[in-house]
Amino acid sequence: xxxxxxxxxxxxxxxxxxxxxxxxxxxxxxxxxxSAVSRQISILEEQLGVRLFNRVRKRLSLTGAGVAYARxxxxxxxxxxxxxxxxxxxxxxxxxxxxxxxxxxxSLWLIPRLSSFYQAHPNLTIxxxxxxxxxxxxxxxxxxxxxxxxxxxxxxxxxxxxxxxxVPVASPQLAQAMETLAPDDLPNHRxxxxxxxPDAWNDWAAAAGQSAPNYMKGPQFEVQSMLxxxxxxxxxxxxxxxxxxxxxxxxxSLKVLSTTTIQTQGAYYFSFPEDKAEEPALQAFRQxxxxxTRLFREKSAPG
Numbered sequence: 177x178x179x180x181x182x183x184x185x186x187x188x189x190x191x192x193x194x195x196x197x198x199x200x201x202x203x204x205x206x207x208x209x210x211s212a213v214s215r216q217i218s219i220l221e222e223q224l225g226v227r228l229f230n231r232v233r234k235r236l237s238l239t240g241a242g243v244a245y246a247r248x249x250x251x252x253x254x255x256x257x258x259x260x261x262x263x264x265x266x267x268x269x270x271x272x273x274x275x276x277x278x279x280x281x282x283s284l285w286l287i288p289r290l291s292s293f294y295q296a297h298p299n300l301t302i303x304x305x306x307x308x309x310x311x312x313x314x315x316x317x318x319x320x321x322x323x324x325x326x327x328x329x330x331x332x333x334x335x336x337x338x339x340x341x342x343v344p345v346a347s348p349q350l351a352q353a354m355e356t357l358a359p360d361d362l363p364n365h366r367x368x369x370x371x372x373x374p375d376a377w378n379d380w381a382a383a384a385g386q387s388a389p390n391y392m393k394g395p396q397f398e399v400q401s402m403l404x405x406x407x408x409x410x411x412x413x414x415x416x417x418x419x420x421x422x423x424x425x426x427x428x429s430l431k432v433l434s435t436t437t438i439q440t441q442g443a444y445y446f447s448f449p450e451d452k453a454e455e456p457a458l459q460a461f462r463q464x465x466x467x468x469t470r471l472f473r474e475k476s477a478p479g
Contacts, residue, residue, distance in 0.1 A: 182220050187249050189216035190228065194246035197236055255317050271300050271457045276307035276321035280400035281444070284420050286322060293464050300457055308372075308399065313449040319458055320449075322465075324372075326442030333453055334445040335462060337469040340417050342376060342440060344433045345424075347410035351431035354413075366412035367394035370403050373440065376415045384436045404430075419472065 192202035193213060203210045221228055228242035238246060258274075277286055282304055290302060307321060313332060325334060346354065354365070367377050369392070377391035394412060397403045400420055407414035408429045415438070416430075424430040446465050452458050 182223055183216075186216045186220040186223075187253065189213045190220050191246060191249050191253055193217060193229070193236065194238055194242060195250070197238075199236060251315070251317070258317065272303055273300065273319045273457055273461055274303050274305065274317055275461075276305050276311075276316075276318050276323070278308060278322065278324060278400075279306045280404070280420060281322060282306065283401065284423075289468050292468075293461070296464065297460055300460060302461065319452060319455075320461070321447050323445055323447055324442050325445050325447070326440075329445075329447045331450060332447040333450055334447040335466065337444040337446060337465065338419070338473055339443045340440045341437050342373075342380065342415040343418055343437045344380065344413055344415055345407055345421065345430040346413045346433055347408055348428060348431050350410050350413070351433060354433065367391060368403055368406050368412040368414040369394055369396045370400060370415075371396050371398050373415070376438070376440070380415055380436065380438050383438050384434070 188206060189202060189208070189212075192205050193199055196202050196205070199210050199213050199217075203213045206213065217229065224245075226241050226245075227239055228245060230237045230239055287304070293300070293302065305318070307318075307323075310323070310325075310329065311318075311321075322337070323329075324340070328334070345351075370376065374392060374396075381391055395406065397406065400416070403414050404416060404421060404424065406412065407416065408424060413433065418425075418437075421430055425432065446462060448458060448462075
């Protein structure tokens, strides 16, 4: 039976016009005339029997059906483009896993270790994308995500990797001036904060035996790499996960200010859709990731 699939030209024209909310911008992107884009959208609406756009004078807006269809078409076109790039890059000989990862964890922890994965699995490719917030696997193309969780991920299986232990650090110049970090002296220093850990300094002060009204003042940063950079540049004192600053501690660009550490409520996990649990490529990556985290935990263990 013939598939009821609109032409690719019509879908491309519709998706571009929906994304830009403009026939003019869509025509510029696709290198077509405005009349050609409008004609392809009209053909699509006739084939579907559904109006996708509201047209009031020269303004264009999506109907309710258009909003839903634009989202689905966009995902399908993105997947088609990605599959095309994959088969061109690998000549059909390899399997690619699409993995989301926290930006700093990906660049400082995961990527430096991937060489050993490729040595063991030369026909597997890991493509990484940056995701800082939780998402629905059912609405994405992703095979898994290296993430920080403090609760379950609906529709996903999560493998525990390691806890997050935060230690107070500063640049060598600032550390020398401070000598040590006393909890009751914290308000006299510029405290650097990660937006997703707003209570970290209050928790650290409590662990150090100090009760204070507010340790939340100071600059805030969205990702860990910004916080690491700010602390390394001497802009203040930061609480950072030990596993992300190994190289900075070894090089001396960051100095530990106190033996008091705190463990956050969440932990790092590798999560993946339940329906992909039996896929061989994903199983291989999970096994490798567990081995890497085992080696990391052994290396980080006291004594």
